[in-house]
Amino acid sequence: xxxxxxxxxxxxxxxxxxxxxxxxxxxxxxxxxxxxxxxxxxxxxxxxxxxxxxxxxxxxxxxxxxxxxxxxxxxxxxxxxxxxxxxxxxxxxxxxxxxxxxxxxxxxxxxxxxxxxxxxxxxxxxxxxxxxxxxxxxxxxxxxxxxxxxxxxxxxxxxxxxxxxxxxxxxxxxxxxxxxxxxxxxxxxxxxxxxxxxxxxxxxxxxxxxxxxxxxxxxxxxxxxxxxxxxxxxxxxxxxxxxxxxxxxxxxxxxxxxx
Amino acid sequence: xxxxxxxxxxxxxxxxxxxxxxxxxxxxxxxxxxxxxxxxxxxxxxxxxxxxxxxxxxxxxxxxxxxxxxxxxxxxxxxxxxxxxxxxxxxxxxxxxxxxxxxxxxxxxxxxxxxxxxxxxxxxxxxxxxxxxxxxxxxxxxxxxxxxxxxxxxxxxxxxxxxxxxxxxxxxxxxxxxxxxxxxxxxxxxxxxxxxxxxxxxxxxxxxxxxxxxxxxxxxxxxxxxxxxxxxxxxxxxxxxxxxxxxxxxxxxxxxxxxxxxxxxxxxxxxxxxxxxxxxxxxxxxxxxxxxxxxxxxxxxxxxxxxxxxxxxxxxxxxxxxxxxxxxxxxxxxxxxxxxxxxxxxxxxxxxxxxxxxxxxxxxxxxxxxxxxxxxxxxxxxxxxxxxxxxxxxxxxx
Numbered sequence: 001x002x003x004x005x006x007x008x009x010x011x012x013x014x015x016x017x018x019x020x021x022x023x024x025x026x027x028x029x030x031x032x033x034x035x036x037x038x039x040x041x042x043x044x045x046x047x048x049x050x051x052x053x054x055x056x057x058x059x060x061x062x063x064x065x066x067x068x069x070x071x072x073x074x075x076x077x078x079x080x081x082x083x084x085x086x087x088x089x090x091x092x093x094x095x096x097x098x099x100x101x102x103x104x105x106x107x108x109x110x111x112x113x114x115x116x117x118x119x120x121x122x123x124x125x126x127x128x129x130x131x132x133x134x135x136x137x138x139x140x141x142x143x144x145x146x147x148x149x150x151x152x153x154x155x156x157x158x159x160x161x162x163x164x165x166x167x168x169x170x171x172x173x174x175x176x177x178x179x180x181x182x183x184x185x186x187x188x189x190x191x192x193x194x195x196x197x198x199x200x201x202x203x204x205x206x207x208x209x210x211x212x213x214x215x216x217x218x219x220x221x222x223x224x225x226x227x228x229x230x231x232x233x234x235x236x237x238x239x240x241x242x243x244x245x246x247x248x249x250x251x252x253x254x255x256x257x258x259x
Numbered sequence: 260x261x262x263x264x265x266x267x268x269x270x271x272x273x274x275x276x277x278x279x280x281x282x283x284x285x286x287x288x289x290x291x292x293x294x295x296x297x298x299x300x301x302x303x304x305x306x307x308x309x310x311x312x313x314x315x316x317x318x319x320x321x322x323x324x325x326x327x328x329x330x331x332x333x334x335x336x337x338x339x340x341x342x343x344x345x346x347x348x349x350x351x352x353x354x355x356x357x358x359x360x361x362x363x364x365x366x367x368x369x370x371x372x373x374x375x376x377x378x379x380x381x382x383x384x385x386x387x388x389x390x391x392x393x394x395x396x397x398x399x400x401x402x403x404x405x406x407x408x409x410x411x412x413x414x415x416x417x418x419x420x421x422x423x424x425x426x427x428x429x430x431x432x433x434x435x436x437x438x439x440x441x442x443x444x445x446x447x448x449x450x451x452x453x454x455x456x457x458x459x460x461x462x463x464x465x466x467x468x469x470x471x472x473x474x475x476x477x478x479x480x481x482x483x484x485x486x487x488x489x490x491x492x493x494x495x496x497x498x499x500x501x502x503x504x505x506x507x508x509x510x511x512x513x514x515x516x517x518x519x520x521x522x523x524x525x526x527x528x529x530x531x532x533x534x535x536x537x538x539x540x541x542x543x544x545x546x547x548x549x550x551x552x553x554x555x556x557x558x559x560x561x562x563x564x565x566x567x568x569x570x571x572x573x574x575x576x577x578x579x580x581x582x583x584x585x586x587x588x589x590x591x592x593x594x595x596x597x598x599x600x601x602x603x604x605x606x607x608x609x610x611x612x613x614x615x616x617x618x619x620x621x622x623x624x625x626x627x628x629x630x631x632x633x634x635x636x637x638x639x640x641x642x643x644x645x646x647x648x649x650x651x652x653x654x655x656x657x
Contacts, residue, residue, distance in 0.1 A: 136551060169561040176553025
């Protein structure tokens, strides 16, 4: 079963990267979003039935130190080239969620030769037609209404006890790593005109009720990329892999079977 | 006995018509409070009244007049403190002009700060005290600056400005955040080697360490006095143990709201509404705006979270009076509490906010005048050498 996974500390050019590894089959590198670092969820487990899933933690997330050399998403593209080398992987299925989707898009534009398939789940990175809500300025209690189709689900996931100073600090520190990448501009204005460098087939996955990056942005990307199919999941919001893990994973497995 | 001191007039130039329900309706009087609440005609009158107040304090014998930098809010209407300092430089004669401070991080180009402060120092004949700040968290939203690089950018901007003021130009600066082929600031600063640097701060241990390293006067505004004592003790300790000097009272400031009247009841009643206005409307700032992610170190952030958990309401008027946090009372009471708190905090710089919240002009002038007439003459005064780094007292033998 796919729940069996292990966490390895991968040494990447002198920097320790925690990587969760589980499953059997061809390699799939899964890049997490602003949240979700270091979690092995039912979504991961479902993918692990068909792939060997590698889920690394971005620098500065899940308690890892935020290095000075991280200045922008481009630095993470080069970082993930090094991660692949350290894992001994060559061509991969590359999947990214939200912020991880931005990194994955830039990666596929920079090194199309390393990407066999590209799966982008509500990715940011290409300039949206309407401004994205600013999650940094929101009261943390208000964020779920942008992220979840059903905000009650967010409440169910929250621990019952109020968070300790330690937990609040850990979340805040992780947000600092997010800020480094997206505070000044949550997209790369140059990315749109580089998209034609992607050679792999692309699957765009979107929650129909995404109120952070609406599914309309997915339709725009589909047009821009050309060789892309878009699957919109009903009853899911921005965090569709949490809300509809089975359907999301099924869509990816179908896409992979096609080629 | 309190050490001899300098008396500063600390001004924020607040907007007096922030709506009462600002927190419920907008969440904050910073960043998101619509600027439709700003009325230029009233603004015109206010700027001129506020400047009149500062100029009057010069005539009354205050040591320094403080201006500061805040952006896009109703709390403080000096987005450019250097413009305020410029008008004061021409209209005042004796008082120093304390810019507390220039938000060097809030400028794309730190050389613009080096140039403007140099201009002010030359115009005023060397009356400038130059504070440098990172800008408070809300300003990282308003001016779209990455808070996670705030500290390293600040340190580099500071190093660049000091070098531009002290070393002959042109020279090249090739840093992590800034690169200039030609650094060659005209005019040169008037004071030698440069205007005294002040470090106003919210109390992060990194800033305390940085200020102690350079020996810069360190000022934490509106913190409870126990917290101040803790911060200033840490500064003294770092100065002594790591940099080998005894940090004296000239390195530390205490800020308090001040309101004096002939009898205590009148003072307490007349000041109440304005201080409550400040507490509830000017300082309406949720935690994520005050300390955005990466703005400070995780340790400093954790300390703030713990302090907030222990003490959820930061300001309460009656408690502020009871603890001497705000100096409200008769001239005798205010003078006595002022001396007591200055002694307790070991500070040599008193920064009084004689205008608070929506306090109208006439009250401020009356307040200033009574303080100057009946409190000021009884305070032990001095002129500080802010750069002093006296050696530690020799240890007793044996």
